[in-house]
Amino acid sequence: MADVTVSPPSHRENGPADRGADGSAPEAVRRATAGRFAAVADLIAAGSMEFPLPGSGRTGRRFAALRAVAEEDLSLARLVEGHVDAVAILAELGGPAPAPGQRWAVWAAEPPDAGLTAVRTAEGWLLSGVKQYCSGAHSCTHALVTARAADGRRLFAVRTDTGCEPVSGTWQAIGMAGSDTPDVTFSEVPAAAVGGVESYVRRPGFQHGGIGVAACWYGGALAVAGALRRAAERHADPHTDAHLGAVDAQLQAAGTVLRQAAVEIDGDPLDTRGGARTRGMRVRAFVESVCADVLARVGRATGAGPLCHDPRHARAAADLAVYLRQHHGERDLAALGALLARPEAER
Numbered sequence: 191m192a193d194v195t196v197s198p199p200s201h202r203e204n205g206p207a208d209r210g211a212d213g214s215a216p217e218a219v220r221r222a223t224a225g226r227f228a229a230v231a232d233l234i235a236a237g238s239m240e241f242p243l244p245g246s247g248r249t250g251r252r253f254a255a256l257r258a259v260a261e262e263d264l265s266l267a268r269l270v271e272g273h274v275d276a277v278a279i280l281a282e283l284g285g286p287a288p289a290p291g292q293r294w295a296v297w298a299a300e301p302p303d304a305g306l307t308a309v310r311t312a313e314g315w316l317l318s319g320v321k322q323y324c325s326g327a328h329s330c331t332h333a334l335v336t337a338r339a340a341d342g343r344r345l346f347a348v349r350t351d352t353g354c355e356p357v358s359g360t361w362q363a364i365g366m367a368g369s370d371t372p373d374v375t376f377s378e379v380p381a382a383a384v385g386g387v388e389s390y391v392r393r394p395g396f397q398h399g400g401i402g403v404a405a406c407w408y409g410g411a412l413a414v415a416g417a418l419r420r421a422a423e424r425h426a427d428p429h430t431d432a433h434l435g436a437v438d439a440q441l442q443a444a445g446t447v448l449r450q451a452a453v454e455i456d457g458d459p460l461d462t463r464g465g466a467r468t469r470g471m472r473v474r475a476f477v478e479s480v481c482a483d484v485l486a487r488v489g490r491a492t493g494a495g496p497l498c499h500d501p502r503h504a505r506a507a508a509d510l511a512v513y514l515r516q517h518h519g520e521r522d523l524a525a526l527g528a529l530l531a532r533p534e535a536e537r
Contacts, residue, residue, distance in 0.1 A: 216367035219265070223368030224329035227269040228293060230259070234274070235290040241274040243281055244398035245459025250452035253405040257448075260409025264509035265368030267406045269326045272296050275399045276334050282395045283385035285347060288332070295330040297374070298345075298390065299323040306337035306376055308344060315339075315346060315381040320357070324374040327356040335381075336390060345390040346381035353379035365508030394461035397470035401451050403516060404477040408444050410510040411481040415441060417496040417503045418488045433491035437484050444480040447473055468533075471526040478517040485510060 233239040241255050242248035252274075260267035276294035280287060288294050299322050306319040317337050324333070327350075335346055348354065354374050361372035390396065415437050422434045451473045458465070485507060489497070496503040 216364065219368045220328065220370045223263070223265045223269065224326075224370065226263070226266050227273075227326065227329055230266070230270055231273055231293045232290070234270075235288075235292075241270075241277075243278050244395055244402070245455050247456050249398070249455045250449055253402060253448050253452050256402055256405040257409035257412070260406040261413045262409075263368070264406065264410045264413075264506065264513055265366050267409065268366065268369040268371075268513065269293075269295070269329070271402060271406055272325055272330075275402065276332075278395055278399065279334055279345070279390070279393075280347075280384065282393050283345070283389060285382075285384045292332050293326065293330045295324065295326045295333040295350075297321050297324045297333050297335045300336060304373070306335060308337040308339040308346060308381065310339070313380075315383055316378045317346060317348065317376045317381045318378055319376055321374050321376060322360075323371050324356070325369045325371040327354075327361075327372050327374050328370050334384060334390075335376075337381075339387075342387035343390075344387055345384045347384050348376075348379050348381045350374075353377045363512055365505075365510070365512035394459065394466050397461070397466035398455050398459075400470045401448070401455070401473050404474045405448055407477055407481045407510065407514055408441075408448060410506060410513060411441060411444070411484040413506040414488050414503065414510055415484055417500065418491050421492050421496075430491050433487045437487050440480045440483060444477050447476055468526070468529055471522065471529065474517055475523055475526060478514055481510060481514055 230239060234241065239255070240251070242252045244252060246252075256267060256271055256274075259270050272295045273288075273293060275296050277288055279285070279296065301322050304320045304322045306317045306321055309316050309318070317335065319337070321335060326333075330350055333348055333350055333354075335348060336343055337346055338344075354376055357373040357375055359372075361367075361370065363369075363371070384390075385393070418430070418434050418437055422430045451469060454465070454469060488507070497507060498504070
C-alpha cells in the first residue's frame, strides 16, 4: 500500500487570489478540498491507496488509513470516509462496485424537518425532497441516499448530475468548510434501490462504519495535539508538560480502543454474537470524549497564539469541533445506557 499521507492544505487561502467567485475564503477551501478528494479517489481506484473493507481481516489497516488522512486534513477525510463507506455498503448489500473516476458519498442524515420521498414508477424509482448535510455535494459524482418509500425507509444509489441541486447558503460552517455539506434538493431524481427496507441500518457494517468515523476524529485530535507538543518542546513549563502528559495518555488509550475494535470486528464481521451496536456506541462515545478533552487542554495550555497565528492548527481545531458533533452527546450516551439496561434491544 502507498503512503496515505496527503499534502497539507495551502496556507494562502485568505488572500484575494484564493477567494471564490463570491469573494469567500470558504469557497476557495471547498474547491481546494474537492481537488484533493478527486486525486485521492483516483489513487484508491488505481489501488495505490488502500482502505480494506471492514471485517476483511484488515479493519485495523482501514482505520489507520482514515486516521492518517484525517491527521492531515479533516475536511478531506470526511469526503474520503464517505467514499470508502459507500464502497463498503455497496459490497455488503450487493450493489455494483464504484468505477474509476467516480466519487461517492453517503447522504443518510434524517433530521425531523427534511427528507426525501421515494416513489416507484413504471420506469423505476424517483426521489424528491430536500436532503440535509450532503458532504461533497459539488464534487461527488454519485451518492447513496436514504429516502422514505411506501413500504419504509430504503437506501438508493443516484447520480448527482441528474436533478440534484445544492441549496446555496445552507453550509455556512467555518469548521469543516471544505467538506462542502449543504442541503441538496432532489427533483424526481432517478434512483436504484440498494438492498431492502431498512437494510442500510440493520446490516452489521452500519456499526463498523460508525467506528471508521471515530477513527477520523482521532486523527483530527492527533493533529490538534501537535501544537501542544511543539509548545512543550520550545519552552519548559510544568503546566504545559502536565497537559501534554494527559493528552498523550488519552490519545494512547483512544488508539488502543480503535485497534481493539478492529480486532473484534474482524473476529465477528457478520455480528453473529450481537455485540456490534454496543461496541460502536462505546467506541464513538469514548473517542469523542477524548477528542473534546484534547481540544480543551490544547487550548488551555497554548492560549490564543496557535489559533491566531498557525493557520493549519486553527483549521484543525475548528474542523474537529464541528466534526465531533456527529456524535450527539448525551442523546447517544442515553441510547448506550438504555442498551446496557435492556440488552435485548441490541439486535
